[in-house]
Amino acid sequence: MTNTNLESPEPRSQEAHAPSNFLREQIAEDVRTKKYGDAVIQTRFPPEPNGYLHIGHAKAICISFGLADEFGGKTNLRFDDTNPEKEEQEYVDNIQKDIHWLGFDWERLCFASDYFPQLYDWAVQLIEAGKAYVDDLSADEIRQYRGTLTEPGENSPFRDRSIEENLDLFQRMKNGEFPDGSRVLRAKIDMASPNLNMRDPVMYRILHATHHRTGDKWCIYPMYDYAHGQSDSIEHVTHSMCSLEFADHQPLYRWFIEQLGIFPSQQIEFDRLNFTYIVLSKRKLLQLVQERRVSGWDDPRMPTLSGLRRRGFTAEAIRAVVTSLGASRTNVVQDIEMLEHFQRDDLNHRSRRAMAVLNPLKLVIDNYPAGQEEFVEVANNPEDSSAGTRQVPFSREIYIEQDDFREVPPPKYYRLSPGKEVRLRNAYFVTAQSVVKDAAGNVIEVHCTYDPASRGGNSPDGRKVKSTIHWVSSAHAISAEIRLYDKLFTKRDPYDVAEGEDVLSNLNPNSLEILTGAKLEPSLASAKPEDRFQFERVGYFCVDRDSSQGKLVFNRTLSLKDSWAKIEKKSGA
Ligand code: ATP
Numbered sequence: 248m249t250n251t252n253l254e255s256p257e258p259r260s261q262e263a264h265a266p267s268n269f270l271r272e273q274i275a276e277d278v279r280t281k282k283y284g285d286a287v288i289q290t291r292f293p294p295e296p297n298g299y300l301h302i303g304h305a306k307a308i309c310i311s312f313g314l315a316d317e318f319g320g321k322t323n324l325r326f327d328d329t330n331p332e333k334e335e336q337e338y339v340d341n342i343q344k345d346i347h348w349l350g351f352d353w354e355r356l357c358f359a360s361d362y363f364p365q366l367y368d369w370a371v372q373l374i375e376a377g378k379a380y381v382d383d384l385s386a387d388e389i390r391q392y393r394g395t396l397t398e399p400g401e402n403s404p405f406r407d408r409s410i411e412e413n414l415d416l417f418q419r420m421k422n423g424e425f426p427d428g429s430r431v432l433r434a435k436i437d438m439a440s441p442n443l444n445m446r447d448p449v450m451y452r453i454l455h456a457t458h459h460r461t462g463d464k465w466c467i468y469p470m471y472d473y474a475h476g477q478s479d480s481i482e483h484v485t486h487s488m489c490s491l492e493f494a495d496h497q498p499l500y501r502w503f504i505e506q507l508g509i510f511p512s513q514q515i516e517f518d519r520l521n522f523t524y525i526v527l528s529k530r531k532l533l534q535l536v537q538e539r540r541v542s543g544w545d546d547p548r549m550p551t552l553s554g555l556r557r558r559g560f561t562a563e564a565i566r567a568v569v570t571s572l573g574a575s576r577t578n579v580v581q582d583i584e585m586l587e588h589f590q591r592d593d594l595n596h597r598s599r600r601a602m603a604v605l606n607p608l609k610l611v612i613d614n615y616p617a618g619q620e621e622f623v624e625v626a627n628n629p630e631d632s633s634a635g636t637r638q639v640p641f642s643r644e645i646y647i648e649q650d651d652f653r654e655v656p657p658p659k660y661y662r663l664s665p666g667k668e669v670r671l672r673n674a675y676f677v678t679a680q681s682v683v684k685d686a687a688g689n690v691i692e693v694h695c696t697y698d699p700a701s702r703g704g705n706s707p708d709g710r711k712v713k714s715t716i717h718w719v720s721s722a723h724a725i726s727a728e729i730r731l732y733d734k735l736f737t738k739r740d741p742y743d744v745a746e747g748e749d750v751l752s753n754l755n756p757n758s759l760e761i762l763t764g765a766k767l768e769p770s771l772a773s774a775k776p777e778d779r780f781q782f783e784r785v786g787y788f789c790v791d792r793d794s795s796q797g798k799l800v801f802n803r804t805l806s807l808k809d810s811w812a813k814i815e816k817k818s819g820a
């Protein structure tokens with residue numbers, strides 16, 4: 248996207264309901280005062296390729312890409328790949344896939360590792376200026392010398408090495424002469440600073456590890472704080488937006504840039520997105536994958552973008568939630584029901600309807616001619632007339648949900664029971680007459696009669712029925728596996744655990760239920776992975792990639808019930 252309108256402080260385009268937020272205001276102000284002269288607004292999204300992207304990253308992506316776009320600017324995707332032990336090409340590939348899926352594209356694909364030579368030269372420059380030194384203290388000793396929030400730190404005994412000795416040692420660190428952990432390069436700032444990040448932070452560590460891009464070329468690696476701001480500066484990032492936990496690092500971010508006299512990128516922090524009932528720590532998500540508590544990073548119960556996608560969530564709904572929340576300077580945990588509400592709303596408008604019986608019970612219509620079939624016309628999406636209609640086969644034997652029949656109906660049970668009449672959706676009125684039971688006494692078949700005059704679902708005499716149930720013609724039905732998901736954690740705050748217990752002790756043992764005998768209307772036979780449907784009266788479903796020819800697998804995205812609407816009502820919103 249080219250920049251044509253830097254004169255105007257107003258964003259060029261805004262997402263439909265983008266609430267105003269301080270990030271947008273800051274950028275608008277910087278454009279107005281020409282803080283960066285005629286340079287375009289440049290942002291970046293800087294994931295570390297040590298896991299898959301999650302819903303929290305969606306917020307950072309929407310902010311960095313979205314705001315740059317609004318102001319006619321550009322966004323780089325930069326992999327922050329300074330930690331070779333935890334990083335992998337698989338993550339690099341899937342992060343790109345997920346950003347594209349979310350609806351964004353980057354100006355340039357960058358890697359912090361591409362800047363290793365420049366970062367090294369700048370480190371040498373800082374040593375030459377007396378602003379950095381090689382320290383032989385161990386990691387533990389460095390921690391002890393650092394002091395605490397209330398106690399100042401102490402200078403390392405190696406702090407006053409000569410520039411020559413520092414240059415020599417740093418070069419030999421790079422050349423691989425020393426073992427891991429034996430030495431580090433530190434910035435010489437202030438061991439008494441009230442900000443612990445400014446107490447001579449480590450810039451480089453020795454690590455004889457193979458990097459997924461630079462191989463064995465390097466055995467010293469820059470720390471995040473030393474790499475991040477300078478990488479921004481190299482790319483002329485004007486607004487480096489990141490989540491709040493980096494606020495305490497901002498003075499250090501500025502310090503390096505000022506000492507080096509390089510392009511003055513500025514960091515601005517915003518609140519982290521989080522929801523109830525989920526964990527977003529990549530360490531925990533990795534643990535779930537490694538311990539096989541889930542089937543992988545894209546398990547439909549995971550809060551990753553790939554998991555949400557596989558579950559049936561849409562990029563539009565995720566962007567809408569993130570946009571509606573805006574940005575602030577306070578971390579708030581949002582109700583997961585809010586995300587679900589946005590998703591239901593989106594799916595309600597876009598998904599084709601279909602009839603599917605998850606737990607089938609055979610219903611035989613005794614007065615319907617054996618061997619006859621007919622087709623009833625059904626709207627594909629009552630919310631969208633352009634979605635058209637389809638013909639659904641009807642015959643003498645159909646499946647209904649086990650839940651839609653009770654031999655002995657409890658009070659207020661209006662569905663099918665002996666002697667009661669209900670509507671078969673889009674078809675006929677039927678009245679249950681008798682049941683067939685197995686040896687154990689379970690109802691395995693219900694016999695009924697239908698009223699031929701009620702075709703289409705209304706009786707000419709104006710007779711009313713209290714309920715409408717869905718059905719699938721048994722001769723035409725296709726079978727499918729249905730995976731029903733529940734929350735992965737049982738607690739609103741999964742981190743609410745007894746002392747010494749791990750968050751995984753709050754895992755929900757019943758988060759996945761597999762139904763193998765579901766019966767679906769035949770139009771679903773041609774459904775493809777990621778196709779989404781509303782199964783009438785049941786919920787939103789999406790075809791899983793485990794499906795194969797003749798064996799469909801559906802994931803339940805969400806049930807139809809919307810508990811967010813209730814929560815909002817209660818809170819008076
Ligand atoms: P880790 O759990 O390892 O700290 P991370 O989730 O912070 O990782 P990064 O790859 O460092 O992952 O994040 C990339 C960018 O996404 C950062 O700029 C970070 O600020 C932002 N980000 C990460 N999590 C959230 C979140 N929950 N809400 C908003 N932004 C986030």
Ligand code: MG
Nearest residue numbers: 295490492529
């Ligand atoms: Mg992080």
